[in-house]
Amino acid sequence: MATSKNDAEADALASFDSLPDAAFVRVKTVAGLFSVTPVCIWNWARAGRIPAPTRLGPQVTAWNVGELRKALAALQEVA
Secondary structure, three states, X not given: OOOOHHHHHHHHHHOHXXXXXXXXXXXXXXXXXXXXXXXXXXXXXXXXXXXXXXXXXXXXXXXXXXXHHHHHHHHHHHO
């Protein structure tokens, strides 16, 4: 079980393939998926390069796993 915020993010990244499409992940997990920095993820989201995040609360923004899978698949098709 995750004991800190960083452990939770590492767990989400490690178990990404087993998460349901309806799940949400935070920016550090998304950055790990694309192997870039969190700042890059925010810039890509603003530019429309990846799906926009969803606001889940006043200080919580996250990305839908199903939408991220589609974005990753689209990137693989281009490469």
